[in-house]
Amino acid sequence: MLLNFDIFAINYLGLLKLFILLGLLVYVAFALVVVRQVFLLNDTLQTKISPWLKVAAIVNTCYGIFSLLFHMLFL
Amino acid sequence: MTGVFSHYMTNPRGVCFKGQAFDEKIILLLRRHIVTNVPWVVTTILFLYIPYIVPKILTAGGFVLPVTIPLAYQMALWFLWYLVVLAYAFESYLIWYFNVYVVTNRRVVDVDFYGFLSMEISDASLESVQDTTYNISGVFATAFNFGHVFIQTAAESSEFDFEFVPHPADVQKVISDLITKKMQHKP
DSSP: OOOOOOGGGSOHHHHHHHHHHHHHHHHHHHHHHHHHHHHHHHHHEEOTTHHHHHHHHHHHHHHHHHHHHHHHHHO | OOSTTOOEEESOSSOEETTOOTTOOEEEEEOSOGGGGHHHHHHHHHHHHHHHHHHHHHHHTTOOOSSOOOHHHHHHHHHHHHHHHHHHHHHHHHHHHHOEEEEESSEEEEEEEOSSSOEEEEEEEGGGEEEEEEEOOSHHHHHHTEEEEEEEESSSSOEEEEEEEESHHHHHHHHHHHHHHHHHTOO
């Protein structure tokens, strides 16, 4: 059976939005892994900038989550 | 050089590592030479310019998108791209920062961090060190004075390789002096 499939029949903006949201979701997952990483590594080696690295990792995650929510709601 | 880009620290203050004994003192804390960060820094800068360069190239080449993307979506795509670039830069920095080589008054410790929860820590006591050698090869290594320091131990686990560390000759001398000192104090 042949399917007459027209890609432009699909709402391309919907696909684009899905792509952006999936990208942000992957970013948030990555940011959470980085937080875990930084905490583990700071246990292994503590330096003067260790607290700042932790803060940077947490801020990065919060930024990712905020971006995801913002795009979910307003895009 | 101290702070976030330190690559050679002697008797560093405010630094400790997991498993460090109470009376164990860090003599040297080494990372790869700062110059070894150039590839990822250059890549990051290039990536930052991609959203500006690619559309211009496509337009110059006569390529026209079959659909119109609203400004809000374009900005969201740019934003996502810059997040990915930021993630790449941060991860690259972390890999450099946490790949450390530590020489204490008791042992040598090699912390290898490969990224994404892959880590390996190995150590060897100074008594078990049999031989230390270093090599500097290549134009950049010679120009910026960095190279490899190989530490052969008596243990079966072959040797330690301090990769691309600054002042490898000094590092080798410090380790050799520590071993000599240790042997002299041996009863």
